Amino acid sequence: MGNRVTREDFEWVYTEQPHTQRRKEILAKYPEIKTLMGPDPHLKWIVSGMVFLQLLACYLVKDLPWKWIFFWAYAFGGCINHSLTLAIHDISHNVAFGNKQAKWNRWFAVFANLPIGIPYSASFKKYHIDHHRYLGGDSLDVDIPTDFEGWFFCTPLRKLLWLFLQPLFYSLRPLYVNPKAITRMEILNALVQFSIDLIIYYLWGLKPVIYLIAGTILCLGFHPISGHFIAEHYMFLKGYETYSYYGPLNWLTFNVGYHMEHHDFPSIPGCRLPMVKKIAAEYYDNLPHHQSWIRVLWDFVFDDTLGPYSRVKRLCKLAKES
Helix, strand or coil: CCCCCCCCCCEECCCCCHHHHHHHHHHHHCHHHHHHCCCCCCHHHHHHHHHHHHHHHHHHHCCCCHHHHHHHHHHHHHHHHHHHHHHHHHHCCCCCCCHHHHHHHHHHHHHHHHHHCCCCHHHHHHHHHHHHHCCCECCCCCCCCCHHHHHHCCCHHHHHHHHHCHHHHHHHHHHHHCCCCCCHHHHHHHHHHHHHHHHHHHHHCHHHHHHHHHHHHHHCCCCHHHHHHHHHHCCCCCCCCCCEECCHHHHHCCCCCCHHHHHHCCCCCHHHHHHHHHHCHHHHCCCCEECCHHHHHHHHHHCCCCCCCCCEEECCCCCCCC
8 A cells, every 4th residue: 555656757748639630630521510519408407407406405404413414415415516517617618508608608607506515617617728728738737736746645545535635636726836816707606606605504504505515525526426537637548648438427427528529529518429429430439438437546546557647748838819
């Protein structure tokens, strides 16, 4: 349990990310894929149902003993909240109402944020565009761990701890790696979120608030669904920096497992990503992919060649804003 991993730095590459070129090739060969772009008409209804389901759960758990608050937070509420963070991921690409209704997407993401308990959606949007534009970019892609994380979390026990602390690192890392000014939308996101938290506290007490926030923290940490954090971009095979997962948990996560396809076509909603794989099968079928997020977590913890350093990094020039 105490052996250090052999990797002592990130995998530095000096090529552009592969998604740009593959997107061009696929669109040239299969222009019909463009018809898959655009809003998902069902997303707003699915997300609304999940939000109201969590509000109902708040009422149902208000008198439960604390041990059951945390049990249901991990086993049920946190799964819904993690799924909502991935809905917010989709919404950040304007697939709820389309590119022409950007403000509707922003405010709907704030609505989807409500059961999460902590303001998240506006900050996520601010940084996620960089993750796509500068995938692996040094000091630009805040999805990549810091050097400290790579150096310290290098044994099975420490990597396990790192997985538990994922929500902490994901929220604080951007402030260290690539700090940006607080936006008006972030302030509004926080005001709306904390107002709803206070209303829930006033109506039903502290337990429902803890149920929501604990579920978010627990299920964004060490949880089967959280396997997607590691599966998406950690380098399980040299030369491959993005991986898809085609297993059943995609049903709960808005097809975030189709991650290779998503980075190739970020404007296509998750519900249509399987169609991308079907149409352009020869581009995806032979790429390495994952079959189990639980296996991903197991391998990450116990394989000495894997750790927070197992990421591709590149130097990127800042794109000019239009």
